[in-house]
Amino acid sequence: MTEAATKRPAPATERAIAALAARFGNKLVTSQAVRQQHANVTTWLPNEPPDAVVYAASTEDVQAIVRICAEHHVPVIAWGTGTSLEGHVNAPLGGVCIDLSGMKRIVAVHAEDLDCVIEPGVTRKLLNEHLRDQGLFFPIDPGADASLGGMAATRASGTNAVRYGTMKDNVLALKAVLANGEVISTARRAKKSSAGYDLTRLLIGSEGTLGVIVELTLRLAGIPEAISAGVCPFPSVEAACNATIATIQAGIPVARIELLDALQVKASNAYSKLTLKETPTLFLEFHGSNASVAEQAESFGAIAAEFGGGPFAWTTKPEERSKLWQARHDAYWAVMNLRKGATGFATDVCVPISRLAECVVATQADIAEMKLIAPIVGHVGDGNFHVSVLFDPNDAEEVGRAKRFHERLVERSLSMDGTCTGEHGVGQGKRKYLLAEHGEAALAAMAAIKRALDPENIMNPGKIL
Amino acid sequence: MTEAATKRPAPATERAIAALAARFGNKLVTSQAVRQQHANVTTWLPNEPPDAVVYAASTEDVQAIVRICAEHHVPVIAWGTGTSLEGHVNAPLGGVCIDLSGMKRIVAVHAEDLDCVIEPGVTRKLLNEHLRDQGLFFPIDPGADASLGGMAATRASGTNAVRYGTMKDNVLALKAVLANGEVISTARRAKKSSAGYDLTRLLIGSEGTLGVIVELTLRLAGIPEAISAGVCPFPSVEAACNATIATIQAGIPVARIELLDALQVKASNAYSKLTLKETPTLFLEFHGSNASVAEQAESFGAIAAEFGGGPFAWTTKPEERSKLWQARHDAYWAVMNLRKGATGFATDVCVPISRLAECVVATQADIAEMKLIAPIVGHVGDGNFHVSVLFDPNDAEEVGRAKRFHERLVERSLSMDGTCTGEHGVGQGKRKYLLAEHGEAALAAMAAIKRALDPENIMNPGKIL
Numbered sequence: 001m002t003e004a005a006t007k008r009p010a011p012a013t014e015r016a017i018a019a020l021a022a023r024f025g026n027k028l029v030t031s032q033a034v035r036q037q038h039a040n041v042t043t044w045l046p047n048e049p050p051d052a053v054v055y056a057a058s059t060e061d062v063q064a065i066v067r068i069c070a071e072h073h074v075p076v077i078a079w080g081t082g083t084s085l086e087g088h089v090n091a092p093l094g095g096v097c098i099d100l101s102g103m104k105r106i107v108a109v110h111a112e113d114l115d116c117v118i119e120p121g122v123t124r125k126l127l128n129e130h131l132r133d134q135g136l137f138f139p140i141d142p143g144a145d146a147s148l149g150g151m152a153a154t155r156a157s158g159t160n161a162v163r164y165g166t167m168k169d170n171v172l173a174l175k176a177v178l179a180n181g182e183v184i185s186t187a188r189r190a191k192k193s194s195a196g197y198d199l200t201r202l203l204i205g206s207e208g209t210l211g212v213i214v215e216l217t218l219r220l221a222g223i224p225e226a227i228s229a230g231v232c233p234f235p236s237v238e239a240a241c242n243a244t245i246a247t248i249q250a251g252i253p254v255a256r257i258e259l260l261d262a263l264q265v266k267a268s269n270a271y272s273k274l275t276l277k278e279t280p281t282l283f284l285e286f287h288g289s290n291a292s293v294a295e296q297a298e299s300f301g302a303i304a305a306e307f308g309g310g311p312f313a314w315t316t317k318p319e320e321r322s323k324l325w326q327a328r329h330d331a332y333w334a335v336m337n338l339r340k341g342a343t344g345f346a347t348d349v350c351v352p353i354s355r356l357a358e359c360v361v362a363t364q365a366d367i368a369e370m371k372l373i374a375p376i377v378g379h380v381g382d383g384n385f386h387v388s389v390l391f392d393p394n395d396a397e398e399v400g401r402a403k404r405f406h407e408r409l410v411e412r413s414l415s416m417d418g419t420c421t422g423e424h425g426v427g428q429g430k431r432k433y434l435l436a437e438h439g440e441a442a443l444a445a446m447a448a449i450k451r452a453l454d455p456e457n458i459m460n461p462g463k464i465l
Numbered sequence: 466m467t468e469a470a471t472k473r474p475a476p477a478t479e480r481a482i483a484a485l486a487a488r489f490g491n492k493l494v495t496s497q498a499v500r501q502q503h504a505n506v507t508t509w510l511p512n513e514p515p516d517a518v519v520y521a522a523s524t525e526d527v528q529a530i531v532r533i534c535a536e537h538h539v540p541v542i543a544w545g546t547g548t549s550l551e552g553h554v555n556a557p558l559g560g561v562c563i564d565l566s567g568m569k570r571i572v573a574v575h576a577e578d579l580d581c582v583i584e585p586g587v588t589r590k591l592l593n594e595h596l597r598d599q600g601l602f603f604p605i606d607p608g609a610d611a612s613l614g615g616m617a618a619t620r621a622s623g624t625n626a627v628r629y630g631t632m633k634d635n636v637l638a639l640k641a642v643l644a645n646g647e648v649i650s651t652a653r654r655a656k657k658s659s660a661g662y663d664l665t666r667l668l669i670g671s672e673g674t675l676g677v678i679v680e681l682t683l684r685l686a687g688i689p690e691a692i693s694a695g696v697c698p699f700p701s702v703e704a705a706c707n708a709t710i711a712t713i714q715a716g717i718p719v720a721r722i723e724l725l726d727a728l729q730v731k732a733s734n735a736y737s738k739l740t741l742k743e744t745p746t747l748f749l750e751f752h753g754s755n756a757s758v759a760e761q762a763e764s765f766g767a768i769a770a771e772f773g774g775g776p777f778a779w780t781t782k783p784e785e786r787s788k789l790w791q792a793r794h795d796a797y798w799a800v801m802n803l804r805k806g807a808t809g810f811a812t813d814v815c816v817p818i819s820r821l822a823e824c825v826v827a828t829q830a831d832i833a834e835m836k837l838i839a840p841i842v843g844h845v846g847d848g849n850f851h852v853s854v855l856f857d858p859n860d861a862e863e864v865g866r867a868k869r870f871h872e873r874l875v876e877r878s879l880s881m882d883g884t885c886t887g888e889h890g891v892g893q894g895k896r897k898y899l900l901a902e903h904g905e906a907a908l909a910a911m912a913a914i915k916r917a918l919d920p921e922n923i924m925n926p927g928k929i930l
Contacts, residue, residue: 112710112819155659166657182906190815191847192631193884194620196929197911201666222716245577251687350655354577382656419658441647446662452917
């Protein structure tokens with residue numbers, strides 16, 4: 001039981017909770033179990049529960065909660081599915097969690113316009129099941145079945161981003177409740193606009209610190225006529241990265257291009273019952289017409305061969321494809337299986353692709369030198385990779401090594417013009433790196449924007465800034 | 466001679482000009498001709514010249530100018546090539562224009578990463594000439610040979626946006642001088658990041674009201690292996706729009722898909738010596754491998770035929786392609802040639818593509834009813850179209866009709882969930898539409914951000930808000 005879980009709320013918070021109880025009845029919950037479930041549970045950061053959880057069913061509910069909390073100067077934390085990896089949903093200063101998981105209406109699908117309007121609690125899988133019959137899909141796939149509101153709030157991406165972009169590229173417009181309780185609508189449904197400041201993109205990635213997202217208008221893609229996918233082994237990480245660069249430079253519109261290092265392949269072989277050669281390997285997928293996916297796969301195979309890779313085994317059979325991507329999605333569980341009882345955390349640096357091989361190789365050397373068990377998977381078409389660091393949380397010396405490893409990884413990424421987080425967000429875990437990444441003037445501008453929109457600092461305080 | 470051009474500067478401005486003269490010598494110009502050239506010259510908005518023009522050669526120059534102006538509370542207006550259509554470069558409150566056209570260094574091209582770093586005065590054509598030998602290009606093409614700093618500031622797009630996106634999708638990072646004289650760097654060169662607020666996108670489209678862009682890191686594309694292009698006549702605007710929707714839904718990655726209405730085709734036939742059938746027509750371009758561009762063109766031809774369009778004549782020959790796109794680029798001059806001595810202004814609404822045919826047809830009916838000469842061209846893959854309204858500026862009744870036509874067009878677009886400006890920006894001309902488009906709460910949020918970053922309102926005042 002954490003200290004925060006048993007602490008009595010501050011008097012102002014108690015007054016806010018009383019007002020919320022009057023409005024929300026049994027939609028307001030203060031039990032310890034529910035509060036703890038609504039704080040960070042996915043990584044090594046501590047669980048810091050809110051003082052209360054309110055289940056919102058509508059935009060008006062969210063407005064009412066924010067207004068009551070604003071009146072009492074009490075923090076407000078938005079919650080979707082809790083799959084965040086950086087403590088975004090923790091309540092270090094206490095406060096009220098708004099559970100948006102019940103707001104999961106698909107408000108409209110505009111098939112002709114390739115867009116849809118949804119509530120923030122709709123998850124990726126729920127949306128894609130709804131869209132399938134219309135031949136459409138939402139391409140952003142971070143692995144977890146996250147809520148789309150949460151994906152927007154953290155500027156998520158994942159395996160398809162190399163072709164389809166990130167959340168910033170796939171949200172046309174959104175509605176958000178600001179700290180003053182007002183709802184803003186950031187844009188119309190037109191595909192593009194030059195009408196004023198881009199509030200859409202300002203809210204995307206703001207992690208609930210500027211407003212609570214209550215509606216999203218998303219861009220959709222047509223389900224491709226054909227999909228080909230395959231696996232290609234390489235003699236080294238450099239060879240795999242260089243083949244990736246050449247593939248992208250050649251203009252092959254690859255839909256997914258994922259690196260697994262040799263240790264990750266070993267872990268996935270064991271967990272997902274694969275028989276891959278235990279060497280750096282690319283998993284790939286191509287979308288297009290039948291002719292085009294065959295052409296893309298063959299062009300890639302030729303490039304791979306130039307860099308000593310291959311044979312490139314590819315298929316258009318759905319069942320084989322599914323097995324492959326299930327193994328990729330299960331990479332995290334495969335890693336956890338390498339060392340039973342260990343805790344894991346995922347790093348998330350992203351560098352210009354030309355520096356990727358150098359960055360991964362130096363990181364592997366660091367892993368060996370620091371005697372860590374830490375496989376690597378990467379969205380290499382974007383220069384983004386994750387190291388899954390396994391450690392014993394009760395071994396202070398090992399925890400220290402794991403932390404030092406992460407510091408050095410972030411420093412390495414920044415020295416290569418990269419970022420401390422490609423897609424997981426800042427949350428609590430990466431605040432300390434933002435000064436080195438952005439510099440004082442840019443951070444001051446972010447802080448000025450935060451103060452302008454949330455002068456009392458009630459929106460998810462203790463995150464990003 | 467406009468009144469503003471002959472007016473004596475305010476005392477504070479005179480002090481600022483004296484301080485600038487001491488720092489910049491003959492790089493500071495106050496002659497009437499130069500001042501007038503640095504205000505709006507491209508459309509029907511009045512020419513409102515600044516009190517002085519300073520030619521900046523470096524980021525430090527821009528910082529010095531902004532600091533001096535801030536000290537004296539004098540407006541600062543950034544200027545690139547002056548091709549803006551909405552009075553962005555006018556100085557309604559006087560002030561100092563920063564001419565950035567001399568800042569045209571291409572700082573770095575990172576071919577492996579498909580990006581480059583440039584100064585804001587680099588124009589689109591200059592950059593593409595520089596890149597050609599490396600097999601790369603920057604795909605955003607608004608027609609004019611605009612400065613890339615100006616294109617970022619107005620969130621420009623153009624004919625290639627349907628495939629490559631707008632400036633918001635093609636700027637990886639930027640540097641800007643804020644009202645306090647500090648330089649911010651908005652992001653690293655990594656292809657994606659979740660590290661804090663998206664200052665890049667906040668500055669893009671802010672029209673110089675939040676900061677002066679002094680450096681851009683742009684995403685580049687590989688010059689496609691093959692390009693096919695062609696012209697397809699349709700029996701009606703609806704048929705052309707419906708074929709466009711079907712093309713995009715089919716996932717054909719069309720690079721350009723441009724509508725010309727019958728009057729525009731007539732104008733272009735006369736001006737560009739073409740022999741096209743005078744009926745609604747699509748101009749198209751496809752990028753990819755040899756096999757892929759042929760497949761795309763053939764797939765489009767089949768779709769066009771379903772909607773009664775065609776024959777679709779296409780080619781991969783560069784000279785024929787160039788002639789076609791030169792005619793499209795010259796559409797403005799062809800229009801002006803329809804009525805010698807007239808003034809023209811270009812509207813810029815953008816609607817969801819499903820509403821496009823209805824919007825264009827209703828607009829044509831309005832043009833007929835209001836007895837205007839006003840051909841239409843459209844980036845129809847994005848739902849964006851321009852009406853070029855020709856009128857006699859000395860005929861008050863006709864000017865009134867042209868203005869009423871524009872009001873009705875914007876209302877129609879907004880009623881269809883569209884925007885008053887797809888790519889030209891707000892400037893002075895469209896400020897009055899923002900309340901209807903965004904609502905009070907969103908405009909208040911924009912104003913709060915403006916105050917937070919520019920409390921004295923010195924950055925391009927009188928624009929957007």
